[in-house]
Amino acid sequence: MDDAALDTMTARDRVDLLHQEIRDRICLLDYLPGSRLSETELAQEFGISRTPLRRVLARLEDEGLLRSVHGVGTMVTDVDYAELAQVYRLRKELVLLQTRLDPVPVSDALLARVRAILQRAEGLESAPSAREFMRMDRDMFLALLELTDNAPLRQMSERLYFRTARIWLQQVTASHIDLMQECRIYAREAAEILNALELGDLDAVGHIRRAHISLSFARMKG
Amino acid sequence: MDDAALDTMTARDRVDLLHQEIRDRICLLDYLPGSRLSETELAQEFGISRTPLRRVLARLEDEGLLRSVHGVGTMVTDVDYAELAQVYRLRKELVLLQTRLDPVPVSDALLARVRAILQRAEGLESAPSAREFMRMDRDMFLALLELTDNAPLRQMSERLYFRTARIWLQQVTASHIDLMQECRIYAREAAEILNALELGDLDAVGHIRRAHISLSFARMKG
């Protein structure tokens, strides 16, 4: 993260950037569920005082990624199975809305982004990396989110996505899921999505993604 | 608001309560869109310092109800038509999910609550009050939200509801909508919902509400 640029921005942008940074660390399991974060240490690392940092942590707490307890500490939350299932059921519905509600014409720029992501997916097949997989899936998610112009839908989908994104990585790390196989599946899925996008069939995109979410969840159960 | 009880609760509960209180003031137009709130005055009113109050304001800002600008002030946001339309389109979809996703059996307690609300609605027909209408609609919304056990869906629906709830009140205040007529319509709608609930037809509840939301938005356009 580019700490030097933190000085030139406005306060709100700093909060957004720090929020994104810490959120990514949680989702990439740099901070494991249950582990404790130190407000003092984080403030020192980012070169700010606890006050503005606490605003970032409060937001992450509202989003369900952190939990602060007075006198104890700030812990990274864990996600239990019931909660995970609820999120996935809701995401399966929202992904359909993302192509039905206030749809945006598919731009060449978006197609190019998805093609680039497909290439990354194919690259991962020969050199699997769980972290890179996570980043790639995140980028794909954010790219496809631009298919809708509905701002509240975008915001909610994003919150939900990051709420449970780390579970997949946890399962891979614990060898409950086979990374190699996931990479193969993902490359095929990305190709499917790109194909539907190129045909301009947004409805198909939605249902393809819905199926992928459902299957991904099914594989995680094991 | 019961300020005396603020002392005995934990910090988190205080934040939740203050958040709810200020949110209601915004939604009931005690704080008009565009008006400025003073952090100092609010802190004094609630008998706390600016620090914990600012956490509440930050949350309201994340929810889109406030907007703080450094050196200028904290303003109540206004809702433009495009945003309103987006929220309503999304709410029309979510209201269907509220009865389809993780449905909860209809309890007698819930039926009793809805019956009580129906009585309030009928009472308002003879003595219309925009503020009471708002509170009643909010209570109905929160009651029906218990039809689903899906926590993320509840949270998001709630955020969306309070995001634009004040628009209706604004339109009534500006006489763009006829309060008397709205009260009549609402009593009928509440009866419809109660009827479907008593029959245990959750799918019907969802679609009835969807229609109501759509019609309510249509009346607001004028």
Added chain:
DNA sequence: TCGAGGCCAGTTGTGCACAACTCTGCGCAA
């Protein structure tokens, strides 16, 4: 008369010290 520049009151943002609270570990008594 008009315009530019700066001063001032008022606001949000930040840093820091302390209060409130929890948990661990040690000592002491039964």
Added chain:
DNA sequence: TTGCGCAGAGTTGTGCACAACTGGCCTCGA
């Protein structure tokens, strides 16, 4: 030995003073 209590370190929560910033007013010069 075991249980209780207490003290201390460490953490989040709060209050307060000041920094950073904005917008309007006022002054001064052309």
